[in-house]
Amino acid sequence: MASGHVPGVKHPYGPLTPGTSDAADTEVMTINIGPHHPATHGVLRLVVDLDGEVVRDLKPVIGYVHTGIEKSCEDKSYWKVIPFVERMDYVSYFFQMEAFCGAVERLIDLEIPPRAKYLRTIFLELNRIHSHLVWLGTTALDLGAISMLWYCFRERDKILDLFEMACGQRMHTRYFQVGGVIEDIPRGFEPKLREFLADMPIRVQQYQALLDRNEVFLSRTKDVGIVSRERLLELGVTGPLLRAAGEPWDLRKTFDYLAYPEMDFKIPVGTVGDGYDRYRVRVAEMVESVRIVEQALDGLPEGPFIADDRKYVLPPRSELSTSMESLIHHFKLVTEGYRVEAGEVYYAIESPRGELGCFVLADGSSKPARVHFRDPSFVNLQAFKDMSVGGYVADMIASLGMLDPILGGVDR
Amino acid sequence: MPDGPGLELIRGEIEQDHPGAVLDTSFDRDQPALVVDPAQILAVLAWLRDAPGQGYRFLSSLHAADYLPAEPRFAVHYELLNRDRVERLRVKALLANPTEGLPEIDSCVELFPTAEFQEREAYDFFGIVFRGHPDLTRILLPDDYAGWPQRRDFPIGGEPVAFTYNERNYG
């Protein structure tokens, strides 16, 4: 095997053989952490150059769950696109729906009623808590804290019960429509949600009691995977990764969308940007999301839950038997769909992983001409190499967990 | 977002330094866009990033679109974000499909390192070559895939759905 030496990369703990320098002959081994691996959070393939246990170079190979969603969307009318795009990042499905529906609402200049805004906010924040719970459970599992998986998924099942109550399905609910939400929340929803919200902060405290000062967890995440804030911004990284590095950038605060301007919440920001900061930022975000849902639920206005414009929104079923016009609207919307004038729009929201942007290009017909998602996991994955090179393999796995990639979003 | 007059100001300032770079501006649905000549795209992006009054240092998204049947057919979109003033700006570079070979444009990886994966994705799906990209290979599709799927004239693929009723009764 040829000996390889990558100049400028230092061992974190000194040279391999004491008494020698880093320039000594080293044997570099290329291994493949293949698409099927228990720790890769999906089908991510890493081709890693290893020098003993130290990572010298890293190349992520993605595309193993590429589904051609963007191409499929060009073939479907606008409301049929919604179930497609929600399956991209399969843990935060409400966010994809919101990005797409928001973009189309900007294209057709449709204003959604305030009740719909609040309902959307409630579900988005519940989905954020859900996504962070899945992240916490699986990452703690990777790092060895196996019992966190059971606790986080117990809470997650409660959230999924809420989703099932309101939307009919646990995952991929197709709840948001262009113009609002598809159905109002049922009667038992609010007390059940309040019960969950009362319970959640206590649970988060229990998680923190397990992990916050746990020596093994600290040694695995402290000072691991540090990338400077400027480098993260250059790489386009957003979301909890950027906030853990000390940059208070959150699209919920900077761009006004939905009911966020009326909510009072803080953005947790870290200092160093290592794995431990990322963990703390996400756990704090869970607590803030609980506060947002409480405020939204308290301030939930009465009114329609979807816009009134029958050109774009299905009429209520009760009217179909009485009004001819509603019947015609319904027929036209379901068979062909509405037409959108030519134009293009880019609409970005803050998903649990960062900036989720949706670009919709309309060409005047009833099908979008191009739907592109700027997925945060795709862009954040570029920072992975910076995080792991120079550290150990085990730290690489810990950084991968803290990076929180969801391969459905990466591959689309 | 820079509003209509603000957009024209930007255009004027770019014209002073790089004449002929900005071909058009548009302000559609509250989203400003500059249409830029692809040969000068790096100069315009560098100006937008570094000029003292501007500060569009964050590239949110780089993606391509196919405007078939309009000509020029391909466009590469750069969604820029100015984080100090919280303003978005879209820069479009329109490329025609040459009769042979693939459409080419300069790569902006040096200006914005975030473009690395995203340019590979545009190459993968549309066949747009980014000159100067460190590793322009397919990223999401298998390495030996033939064709550029996201182009409008590429078929969507898949199979027609076979219904048991039809199979049973109509052969």
Next chain:
Amino acid sequence: MRDRQLRARDMLRGDLEGEDLERYVEERVVMTNFDKMLGWARANSMFPLTFGLACCAIEAPISLVTARYDLARFGAEALRASPRQADMIILSGRVSIKMAPVVRRLYDQMLEPKWAISMGACSSSGGMFSNYAVVQGADKFMPIDLHIPGCPPRPEAVLYGFTKLQRKIMGNPDQGWRQRYNAAGTEEWARGGPRSEPNPEAAEAYEEARGLIRA
């Protein structure tokens, strides 16, 4: 009851003969043949492979092994990461064209007897993604024993499918139907099998892969 007591007394004394003895033994001793017992043991102690592709992976294996929909009740909570140690693969998620050879290779690496569950609409038939990038049903390249519909199927649905698979295994089906899928002779052996001679193409591919990093 009295009758049984009398017969028990006779048995102890060695007085039961012939037909009486046979009937006595049949009532007392569970007679089975070895296959049924083997099928029962196999079905109730499956070792699934931790293999999650996409959204269905969040419902199973992750959600199935958690406390609410406990897969441990069925004896299958020991998920193994290595295909050599697993005997069931649950294809949870859409199989893209880049992933299909990998899945097939994993299936080949599993040892007989092995079972494959195709969970969800995407791996059973391509699901809602009828396009260039998704294999329209994992049936196209590997034999599947059980399909579970849903998008994603509820964990209860997966458990129902799992119990159906268990009954199928206990019925000890003939595995010869897999010949149709060309599934015999493709097993990947570590050593001593049909593919154990040194493979120059693999060495070349390895060098090329290293070249990828160098470049």
